[in-house]
Amino acid sequence: MTMTPEQARWFADIADRIVANVETVLLGKAYVVRLGLTAMLSEGHLLLEDVPGTGKTSLARALAESVRGTTQRVQFTPDLLPGDITGITVYDQRSGEFTFHPGPVFATIVLADEINRASPKTQSALLEVMEEGYVTVDGIRHPVEAPFLVIATQNPIEQAGTYRLPEAQLDRFLIRTAIGYPDHGSTVRILSGAASPRAAVLDAVVELETVRDMIDAARSVHVDPVISDYVARLVEATREHADVRLGASVRGALALVRCAKTFAALDGRHYVVPDDVKALAEPVLAHRLVLDPEAEFDGVTPSAVIAQVVLETAPPSDRVAV
Structure with a gap:
């Protein structure tokens, strides 16, 4: 069933309240907050590549508090083990049974700080639950509750002692962006103290059940066949670009459509327009590209490639509203 105009207005009203609430803590970053909300309502995850002190923890905490959810922060270090994230089973001598002790991943929003500092095995443990929606400990599955959002961070400046995320694992993140100064x-x-202090707790503006309804509603946003054709041509153009060794995959195309549907609903529309795709092409597709080494040496960036592809790929001219 396709989203109705009334549902779209309801969706946008709630989203605006969430964004405004988070902005009381993260001043002047409405676009980044909307991207984080887009990732959550699209059932994806967010990768922030930014320097320390820009408000990554504040974003995670404020977003969780706004939807009456829980938040956990995990500082990734080289000695962090998979069980430190997923949880472990402990033998209880009094009952004679093994009891599962859930790890910090069992929260509404999990902040994985400096994910590239942990070993690949530990990174994989987090990426598994991001993709599957559950953890397996001693052969028993333990699902995480929806909504579930991982906000992972990487410091793009300091790379000493880090384990770079492979391209296949980067592809698991729905959106990559930066908060910036x-x-x-x-x-x-x-x-001057106009912002909320670090210890302040925001009042929730919606309940988790409402967020689940929004996730279901976002799936029903109309996508015209000409929009699907436009996304397909954009993705194909990344594969044919002279500076690209590996272009965006089909997963990337699906991610762009999912995000565009949510982004349209955030704007109060029950249908996707080409501008939704254009606005999301860089944060959704750029981190999925592998550039040619010579192009990287010449200073070419994935973001620049996406910008060129969007500029050179003609958007559909037919009417896409329903």
Whole structure:
């Protein structure tokens, strides 16, 4: 069943309230907050590549508090074990039974800080639950509850002692973006105390059950065949680009459509337009590209490739509204 205009207005109203609530903590970053909300409502995960001190933890905590969810922060280090994330079974001598002790991954929003500092085995443990929605410990599955969002961070500057995420694992993240430094006005408001203090707890604006309804509603946003054709041509163009060794996969195309549907609903529309695809092409597709080594040496970036592909690929001219 396709989303109705009334449902789209309901969706956008709730989303605006969530974004405004988070912005009381993360000043001047409405676009990043909307991307995080898009990832959550599209049942995906967010990768933030940013320097320390830009508000990554604040984003995770504020988003969880706004939907009356729980949040856990895991500082990834080289000695972190998979069980430290997923949980372990412990033998209880009094009962004579093994009891499962859930790890920090059992939360609404999990902040995986500096994910590239942990060993590949530990990274894989987190990426498995991100993809499957459950953890397996001693042969027993333990599902995580929806909504479930992992916000992983990487420091793009300091690479000493890190384990770079393979391209196949980067592809598991729905969206990659950066928070960046606040503008001058926001910085002044932060310094003058206009922003909420670190210890403040935000009031929830919606319940988790409402968020689950929004996830279901986002799936029903209409995607015209001409939009699907446009996404397919964009993805194919990344594979044919001279500076690209490995272009976006079919998973990338599906991710772009999923995000575009949610992004349209955030804007109060029950249908996707080409501008939704254009707005999301870079954060959804750029991290899925593998550039030619010579192009990387010349300073070419995946973001620049996506920008060129979007510029050179003609959007559909037919009417896409329903």
